[in-house]
Amino acid sequence: MPDTIDFACSVNGEYRRLRVRTDQRLIDVLRNDLRLTGTKEGCGKGECGACTVIVDGKAVDSCLMLAYQADGAAIETIEGLSQGDRLHPLQEAFVEHGASQCGICIPGMIMAAKAYLDQAETPLSLDQVRGALAGNLCRCTGYSKIFTAVSRVAPSPSPPAASAEPAAPLYFRPRSLEEALEILVQRAGEVRPIAGGTDILVAAKDGKATPAALFDLTAVPELRGIEETAHEVRIGAAVTHAEILTSPLVARYVPALPLACAWIGGPQIRNRGTLGGNIAHGSPAGDTIPPLYTADARVEVVSVSDRRDVMISDFFVGPRQTVLAPDELIVAVRIPKRAGVRGAFLRLGQRQAQAISKVSVAVAMTFRGGQPEWARVALGAVAPTVIRAPETERALLAGGYEGLRGALEAIRNEVRPIDDIRSTREYRREMAAVLLERAIRQIVEA
């Protein structure tokens, strides 16, 4: 039987101290323990967004959070929006514009819209609305009336919801790196860390991971933050994709990385998913990884007894296989500063949001005296791991039309794609070249 633990949070402004099973997801506690059934489960894998709630001001999928990960947090659910028959302006707009049909997706839609609107100063443009709702699926409405409803609501800055004093035991929610490493040693082989949960809780639903054997890293301060030293930018392993998206430091030194993060999932996934998690997951289609290859990033790995740096390109040994030992944690990614670097990231997916890449290309280059000086090309989803394309890079350094032609020639031979349910070997090979050409164009036109 999984253990139970206590944690504290506020739910719709009300302080709650809860005893939960360690494998319970936030959605289970909301729906079953608190009987807040307005939060709906459509897939349990963070794909439909019906379970969207707001945690500390951010939209998240409550099916992809262990309950105790909300320790100390302020949680808002759909039930907190209306007071009796008095509807929140978003709810009112959804009724007014006929935006709900079967209604099952609507609480999640409204919470995703609220999280975005709470940060906005003016009513949202149509593109902003689409982006805010990119993590929410609806099968009835064709979205049109939902777009109308959300775009008609003026933002009304609401005071941040009151959070609670954290109360979860350190054993499951360590507050320092030292404590986290201790857990790994003491329960070696039994436990795995969880951060954003956007991969591991999906695996858990498929029975490929044990949610009761997880412990949460998101309260470890050493894993947070984006900082610079004289020669490096350091991105903490638990930094989220959403945080990377707004970092000027990252934009300057790894310009391809925020472009990649923008493609990951929808807002809910970007608010929870972390850079360290994307690396540890080790998918050949992981979108953050090609940009890190092009930045010569080093992965900082620690255990109780050791600390080592691994070149990102040495980190992966196969699909979802890495060099990370069971007692090790990824602490950060360090990126050497390279002045004047230009970067691009392009990818193709099966749709325009929430799509796993079927091929992705990241390019980083510097120029001097009108000639390419340095070039990096990395590709995702075209080999068992993300790969660099050294021949392509060499060809690019020749510069000019010959450089481009040589690169487009070389890249076809450097990829090793396969057929799978997302695409075909042939298409991936051809698209690697098409995306490379477009990436180079973006870089030279920048």
Place this chain on the structure above:
Amino acid sequence: MSVGQRMRRPDAPDKVKGTALYVDDLAFAGSLLGGVLRSPHAHARIADLDVTQARSVPGVRAVITAKSLPGKNLIPVIQADWPILAAQYVRHVGEAVALVAAETPEALRQGLASIVVDYEPLAAMLDMEQALASGEIMAHWKIRRGEASVAMMRSDLVIVEESYHTPYQEHAYIEPNGMIALPDGAGGVIVYGSMQCPFYVQKAVATALGTNLNRVRVVQTVTGGGFGGKEDAPSAPGAHAALLAMAAGAPVRLILTREEDMAVMSKRHPGRIRMRTAVTQDGYLLASEVDYLLDGGAYATLSPVVLFRGTVHACGPYRVPNVKVDARVVRTHKVPCGAFRGFGEPQIVFAAESQMDLLADRLGMDPLELRRRNALDVGDETITGHKLTSSVGLREVLSKVAESSDWLRKRKEYATDSGPVRRGIGVAACYYGVGLGAMGKHMNPAGASVVVSADGSVTVAVGTTEMGQGMITVLSQITAEALGCPVELVRVVEADTSRVPDSGPTVASRTTVMSGNAIREAATKIRAAMQAFTSDRGLSWKDAVTACVQNQVGLAAFGWSVPPDTSFDLTNGQGEAYICYSFSANVVEAEVDTATGETRVKKVHSAHDAGRIINPTTAEGQVEGGVVQGLGYALMEEHVLRDGRILNDQFSTYIIPTPMDTPEIKSILVEHHYPWGPYGAKGLGETPIIGVAPAVTAAIAHATGVRLTEIPATPERVFAALRKKAATP
């Protein structure tokens, strides 16, 4: 005046507040969890099935196999072939083999894992052409009108011939299927659940339990989307939950996971269509020969009627004097396919409308003009010889989409695009027979109970269901109009088999017409009863009700609506297939990236003649939702199977459009009143999805010069077609 107004949906406030109760939101004390052991094989003999160990797992309260059913092992639909639980053979991956009810998720898991099944795998029929060759035919419908092959014996005709392929489509309702069953304490059972057709579930449960229909009460909970996927398919979990509840003597929750739902619930049939179509030099359709094949999966469920609808609509909404259609649905060892919005039409309309474009190309004629020239009108006959006597808005919807899209200008302008990204614009039209038609006559009627309370409020019960489409709203408006009462006083309650007689399924765009007419009949009786006390006195509704109550006038009535009689001859496919038809035309504007094969639809103009529109907002909602489902069908949705197993059984692999994939949609409603419909209404649920895919591939063809004969038009397919075109001189 209530009909025609943009009334707010009465069900919206609870849905936006999160207080509406879906099946998974209900809690009953002492509930057990139900689970289903499913076949890992596409085809196998069950040599042995041993549940003794499972029965002794602590916390397991009931285990059921085919041998321990109290009633018949049958889910009754059309053909008596679909078992509740596999007995000697499993015939598709995911077929139910045994049921377990347990107190905890752990006990359920362990109980299911402790069942020992010895399967002897058998060769599986996985290909529909092979199944056809082997004679595995579930149904075969024909149309014989004129003499198609004789008519084509002319050298001055333009004839095009092509084969088309369409994929599985998943309903992808956001609420998975689920049922909760509880013993009613008097020997019967109550079943709550997500469904479109409570009377189907009632019949399935009564059959499973071997009891009378009046011992089975089925109540529809707020239902999170259906689209046909909750027509017949919920009968299985309904029967499963009821069997477990009665065996365990406790409430049983059976809520499917998304993966389970996608693996085993019904889908749109994959189709293969061969068409040879002949047109005269001046652009009049002369003859069509159609060979239509659907993959029905392991059990017939609704396949024969799905096929029937496709058959009678095989040539699109046009006059064609000579038609020969042979349509067959075959049995394979795959998940049973069934109802999905459009119901056998999207497949064949993709082919028929693509043929129209090919003909227009060959004639050098504008494709919209070719359609206009052949469009059905009042006085014309459909290919089943059904003479249309009223309400044919096809010409108007074609004109409206042409006008709205600035068709002629864009058709010319886009053709001159150069560079990698090219614009294209395409058109497609369709029609849809409203209601169950000739194949479903016995289920045609619908009932309504209308009860006026002393305070003037009105309770309406019908046998059809709200699944998001707006039935409650539309029927509230019809009630208010028919009774002359304020619409705020009307409450349409959830469907419950104990309130009204079997009113057939909530499908086929029939609800507004059938339940609407039943309400009108009941309202007419009530108004007649009120008349003596209210006429010429200018009383308000509430005062009139008060006057009636004081005079002991009963203000409750029952309405029963039976559609006009039709006749149909199945031997030649001639007759009145449906009571009336809705008409639709779509224009799609798209951009195709010729380097990647990616298509981005920029705008859809979607015009519909659904007769009188009861509520424009809910009507637009139907159009917009149907269009986006149609875009998914056209561009990205398909199931991939290996050895009969669906490989993409979740939302990360079965791809449906997100907000980012959704273009601007212009819905246009034209109203050609249908005299028998309530206030002139027809049906609108399904036309929006049917004509989207061919309009998308037409836009791609206009943009790139390549026409896909297979959907979805994935970038891979478009890219391969462009490659092929570039390689052929």
